[in-house]
Each structure stands twice: as C-alpha cells, then as structure tokens.
Amino acid sequence: MDRAAIEALLNEVHEGRTEVSAALDRLRDLPFEDIGFAKLDHHRSLRTGMPEVIFASGKTAAQVAAIFSRMAQAGGNVLATRATREMFKAVQALEPNIQSPRAEFHETARAITLTQAPAASGKGTIAVICAGTSDLPVAEEAVVTARLMGNTVELIADVGVAGIHRLLAQKHSLQSARVLIVCAGMEGALPTVVGGLVNAPVLAVPTSIGYGASFGGIAALLGMLNTCSPNVSVVNIDNGFGAACIASLINRM
Helix, strand or coil, X not given: CCHHHHHHHHHHHHCCCCCHHHHHHHHCCCCCEECCCCEECXXXXXXHCCCCCEECCCCCHHHHHHHHXXXXXXXXXXXXXXXXXXXXXXXXXXXXXXXXXXXXXXXXXXXXXXXXCCCCCCCCEEEEEECCHHHHXXXXXXXXXXXXXXXXXXXXXXXCHHHHHHHHCCHHHHHHCCEEEEEECCCCCHHHXXXXXXXXXXXXXXXXXXXXXXXXXXXXXXXXXXXXXXXXXXXXXXXXXXXXXXXXXXXXX
C-alpha cells in the first residue's frame, strides 16, 4: 500500500464511505505481513517510494507464487526477479486471487510482473545500453524493472566498443536520456565511453559474461570502478534490477 492508497482510504473514512473497522482491516498488514516462511514488507513503498520486490532465486515455485499472490492482493504492482517459467506457472495457478490484468513472464529478463496501479512517473527517458547480445538478460531485467516503476525506457542493444561506430550511431538517443544504464561484460569498457559522450548520470552494470580471465564479471567490475569518466557509478555484477531502482529515483527528482 503506497501513500496515494493510504490517503484515499483515510478520505473514505473521513467522508463516511468506509467504516473505521474496515479501514483497520485494510491497514493491519502494515508495516509487514507474516506468512510463515516470509515477512512481506507492504510498507516499503510508503517509506522509500519503491515497492517490495521478490528475489525468486533460491525460493521454490510455491513460495514465489504465495508471495506474489499476497502482494498482488495488497493492490500494488508486483515484480519477481530471477524467476523461472515453472515459477510463472505456479503464479498463474493462483491467479483467481490476483486482480486483472494478468501477470506476465518476461523470458529474457527472467522476471514476472503484474501491473495494476499507476507508478510515480519519471521526468525523462532512461536509456538501457548493453555491449553485446549476451548481456541482454541483465539489460532486460533493468528495462522491465524501470518500466514497472513508471519510467519511459529505451533499450539500445549490441553496441559494444569492439564496433564503436554502432554506439556512435546512437548518439542522439544517448544524449537525450536523463539517466543511462550501461551493461557490459568482458573488459567492461562501454560505460566509460558512454560517460564521455553524455552529461547525465551513467549507472554501470558489470555482467558475468566473458572468457576465463574475466573471472565471472570481476574484470568488468574493476574496470568500471577505475573509470576515468566522473559521471559513472557502478552497481554489483549482473544487478540490472538495482541499477533500474537507482535510475528510477534519479529520474523522479
């Protein structure tokens, strides 16, 4: 339940359209709801402007579906990251408890979403750039997250520095974005190049893509941390979700 929902509920009580006891029933799960194996933070959106998100990896399909269903019943948008199709099928099985529109599975992003409430809209475009097609799962995770959080998002794919003319051909889109998320593996050079072309914040996301000496993304991470572009900041390896959250906050400012 976010600020707008609580304000609407309080107005209903003030105007006599909702009984106090009914309002208390709707507020009883603040700040969290204990469902045994998980404690759902329904209050997070009110505190931070960002809703609780399900990190599906390590959970069973039944656990993800149960959490998803309870969060959907609270009325907000729902996002599960690092989800599988098996988890999506379990969510679908519980959809009688989920209000329309139906949940969606985003194959490349490995995410399940349910959009049923307007999010605070961003003021500009978030550009999500990835170096190669192999980086798309991380980039798509950022795209899905940022869109669910109310942003206009443009995906610019396969523009790594090995063929830098592909990136320069996107110069207008890069320079018109309010925030940029740049995902790259291998040596992780792309965010530095992008940072040198724009006057906006660049959120660098190292990916775990690369040969042996990339050490699962550590080489890209270190390269990005040592960037010479001062407008570049770095999140953790493969963390497209985290980059999208930060970009959303910047885009609302």
